[in-house]
Amino acid sequence: MDEIIELLAGPEQTSLEAKAAHQELAQRTPAIMDTQRLVALVVAAVSATSTAMAAGVQIVTAAVRIAKLIQRIAILRKPKG
DSSP states (O other): OHHHHHHHHOOOSHHHHHHHHHHHHHHHHHHHHHHHHHHHHHHHHHHHHHHHHHTTTHHHHHHHHHHHHHHHHHHHOOOOO
């Protein structure tokens, strides 16, 4: 994963300012990727919940599904380490 992040941050730089910008971008990239993953999870949950409700699933059951999703998101958002 580190190699992919380095590639996304761009080519190796020579000036101090460019090196600092490269390093900052490389440090911020994992958080951006996590956020994109969370958005995809939320969209999938809303879609699945809407489909379930259209099929006659009770609102309480749909709410439980959303609560489980929020719990998974909270686990993903916890700082590593």
